[in-house]
Amino acid sequence: MNLIPWKRKEAETSLAHQPRTLSTLRNEFDQLFDRFFGDLTGEMPEMFGARGAWLPAFEVSETDSEILVRAELPGVNAKDVEVTVSGNVLTVSGEKHEESEHREGVTYRSERRFGRFQRSIELPSAVDSDKVSAENANGVLTIRLPRTEASKPKRIKVNTN
Amino acid sequence: MSTQTAIDKTTATNEVRAERTRNCATYQPAVDIIESPDELTLFADMPGLRPEDVDIHFENGMLTIHGTVAERQPQQTRFLRREYGVGDFERSFRIGETIDAEKISAEYVDGVLKLHLPKVAAARPRKIEVKGS
DSSP states (O other): OTHHHHHHHHHTOOGGGOOOOHHHHHHHHHHHHHHHHHHHHHOHHHHTTSSOSOOOOEEEEEOSSEEEEEEEOTTOOGGGEEEEEETTEEEEEEEEOOOHHHHHSEEEEEOOOOEEEEEEEEOSSOBOGGGOEEEEETTEEEEEEEBOGGGSOOOOOOOOO | OOHHHHHHHHHHTTOOOOOOOOSSOEEOOOEEEEEOSSEEEEEEEOTTOOGGGEEEEEETTEEEEEEOOOOOSOTTOEEEEEOSOOOEEEEEEEOOTTBOGGGOEEEEETTEEEEEEEBOGGGSOOOOOOOOO
């Protein structure tokens, strides 16, 4: 199942290098559960392989002015990535190609995954789709989605009489 | 990769490898290793580095690849979803004597490290022609 390889990288983390506190461990479990059960409701068809031979890992964060989406796409050329925004759904699709050496030589170790992927993410607030920008640098895709004026948080001053 | 041999060798030469003290997670990159008649080619998925952040170290038959990741996010951002951790990459391989260590070369494109490990001439397959009289 596609879910497993996302997590593999973290599972292999060398404990010797990383003194973990209970709170970071708890956070990781929270994220694991959020993702698993979140996916069950939101991305069911995707999860069962309807789309994509592999699924890249995503990171979504927000500031007052924009929503920032990052994805780890090592080995995916910028020309092979497509980003679309439709309403409040962001869709990222693309393809990771095998290097020519894979076809010519004998494979000793094969841990990386190739092929097409597609993921759709529901955005937490309205964005100005005309001003969305995307950049793929060193295997990390960064998408900046500026919030619409109406969806930006406003600070209301409390007056005293 | 033979960890046991690696440990034996380290003890034998009375050499201790320093532990890393940088306070961040370290991840093992996923790798593919392909053999052609002339070389072994190693691909490692190490997204988010700059070429100058990748350090390749070869000593006593151990090849270590290490990538130092710069902090990606300013502290004040609120995370809504985090599926991957950001941290250094490190992985070691034991390289046999059939590899010409002097000629190891590397490139880093689109987040993938590609290492060329050329074989020594003696280890390359040769075709011997059979002459008829």
